[in-house]
Amino acid sequence: DIVLTQSPATLSLSPGERATLSCRASQSVGSYLAWYQQKPGQAPRLLIYDASNRATGIPARFSGSGSGTDFTLTISSLEPEDFAVYYCQQRTNWPITFGQGTRLEIK
Amino acid sequence: EVQLLESGGGLVQPGGSLRLSCIASGFTFSSYAMSWVRQPPGKGLEWVSGISASGGGTYHADSVRGRFTISRDNSKNTLYLQMNSLRVEDTAVYYCAKSTEQLWNSDYWGQGTLVTVSS
Numbered sequence: 001d002i003v004l005t006q007s008p009a010t011l012s013l014s015p016g017e018r019a020t021l022s023c024r025a026s027q028s029v030g031s032y033l034a035w036y037q038q039k040p041g042q043a044p045r046l047l048i049y050d051a052s053n054r055a056t057g058i059p060a061r062f063s064g065s066g067s068g069t070d071f072t073l074t075i076s077s078l079e080p081e082d083f084a085v086y087y088c089q090q091r092t093n094w095p096i097t098f099g100q101g102t103r104l105e106i107k
Numbered sequence: 108e109v110q111l112l113e114s115g116g117g118l119v120q121p122g123g124s125l126r127l128s129c130i131a132s133g134f135t136f137s138s139y140a141m142s143w144v145r146q147p148p149g150k151g152l153e154w155v156s157g158i159s160a161s162g163g164g165t166y167h168a169d170s171v172r173g174r175f176t177i178s179r180d181n182s183k184n185t186l187y188l189q190m191n192s193l194r195v196e197d198t199a200v201y202y203c204a205k206s207t208e209q210l211w212n213s214d215y216w217g218q219g220t221l222v223t224v225s226s
Contacts, residue, residue: 095166
């Protein structure tokens, strides 16, 4: 199975700051890497698919980059509603796998 | 508006069975792959099972293979997850999720149904 390792586990930042979240794969996933946001009590929301494509309705402050084994989700200027847990997910090989998540909290 | 409505969760004893259902609306159900994803309380996401648009292809995580079966009825716009031989570690919120055109990315999710396996 492809293991996705996210770092850091927790990121403490203030509104207006830039957030950089990392996801590293145990083997190449090409560009087949997605990012999801999950808030407490809610289902996940697709943010980025295939490494760098924003999903429908996702604000431009969210961007994704990377290929192969190293990927980054960047939030250019944090809004209060962006504080949540973020998961990466690969779809290159079955089983589909998620990273363990990065909690983005208000500093 | 796309909607996914799960049902069938509840409390079951270890070794028992449950069948989850997910009724879809607002899109052409028969055109999209679907998945079940679970989340144990306070923990991360785990992909459980996926099924192709036609139902001809099914996929299960190692942790549930041989115990869980995913299926769909495109005439009823409904996705199912039959769960047998349930274990305590199967306790989780179970979400159904719709794939995008890029297979196995999920752009719409249900609200989730809680399955609790406990004696």
